Amino acid sequence: MSNVNLNISELDQSLLVKLDQYIASLEDPNNSLINVLHKAQQIFGYIPHNLQLYISRKVGVSAARVNGVVSFYSYFTEKKTGKNVVSVCMGTACYVKGAGDILKELLKQLNVEKNDVSEDTLFTVKDVRCIGACGLAPVVTVGEKVYGHVTKDMVKDIINTYKERG
Numbered sequence: 001m002s003n004v005n006l007n008i009s010e011l012d013q014s015l016l017v018k019l020d021q022y023i024a025s026l027e028d029p030n031n032s033l034i035n036v037l038h039k040a041q042q043i044f045g046y047i048p049h050n051l052q053l054y055i056s057r058k059v060g061v062s063a064a065r066v067n068g069v070v071s072f073y074s075y076f077t078e079k080k081t082g083k084n085v086v087s088v089c090m091g092t093a094c095y096v097k098g099a100g101d102i103l104k105e106l107l108k109q110l111n112v113e114k115n116d117v118s119e120d121t122l123f124t125v126k127d128v129r130c131i132g133a134c135g136l137a138p139v140v141t142v143g144e145k146v147y148g149h150v151t152k153d154m155v156k157d158i159i160n161t162y163k164e165r166g
């Protein structure tokens with residue numbers, strides 16, 4: 001983080017104004033880091049390093065702490081994502097029921113690397129820690145939608161559902 005320049009001009013200024021308005025509405029921005037990051041993720045879709053630095057200065061929290069929080073929670077992402085974020089749970093219950101194969105199949109069918117954006121910009125595939133639905137293992141989520149007992153054969157249908165929506 002330390003050698004990253006604060007290139008505010010690279011950020012969308014109209015989105016930055018929205019974030020500024022939100023921060024200005026807070027009584028105690030210094031103690032509202034998580035809320036500010038949630039808002040930033042919602043407004044920008046991701047929280048790149050220059051935005052993290054901007055937030056750190058704006059709310060008076062160290063850049064290292066901001067980066068620590070962003071890195072810890074899988075909800076936050078530092079890279080631009082596809083329209084649909086497909087998350088494969090790699091917690092123990094899901095892993096032993098074949099989550100690794102599901103992940104490989106998704107990456108293969110979408111022809112994309114983990115955490116990258118597919119060529120049609122529709123998908124990003126991530127692996128995540130246990131999401132607390134172990135009874136449904138293996139579990140895949142697409143946005144808010146949860147798919148349980150996922151098999152390799154189901155992968156194509158899941159992908160097609162979101163391709164059709166465009």
Ligand code: FES
Nearest residue numbers: 089091094130133
């Ligand atoms: S291990 Fe996947 S939901 Fe718990």
